[in-house]
Amino acid sequence: MFCRRIDFWDCGGFDEALPIMEDGDLCLKLVKKGRIYLVNRIVHSSDRRVAKWGSFKATAIYLYIGLLWGIRVNANYLKQFYQDIR
Numbered sequence: 001m002f003c004r005r006i007d008f009w010d011c012g013g014f015d016e017a018l019p020i021m022e023d024g025d026l027c028l029k030l031v032k033k034g035r036i037y038l039v040n041r042i043v044h045s046s047d048r049r050v051a052k053w054g055s056f057k058a059t060a061i062y063l064y065i066g067l068l069w070g071i072r073v074n075a076n077y078l079k080q081f082y083q084d085i086r
Contacts, residue, residue, distance in 0.1 A: 001026070007033045019079040021069045 001023060011029035014022045027036060050058040065078050 002039070003030055003033075018075050020065070020075050020082050021078065024066075024069060 007030060008026075011026070011033065013026070015025050016022075018025055030036060053061065061081055065081055068078055069075070
């Protein structure tokens with residue numbers, strides 16, 4: 001995720017009190033500053049969580065978390081579905 005530094009600080013940055021979905025929260029705050037664009041690039045990241053869960057289960061969990069977050073379910077409740085596996 002990329003944004004202008006001034007926009008990041010103006011909207012309050014990441015909410016450190018959120019245990020999950022802090023990136024989604026930041027996007028909702030940044031959209032008030034202007035349009036959000038997707039960058040057409042490939043990013044490599046660790047897939048340990050998806051490898052452990054399997055792609056079907058991971059997709060179902062991410063969809064479930066996203067839907068619940070979208071209807072404003074408490075982030076502390078959502079955290080139980082997304083435990084740290086490191």
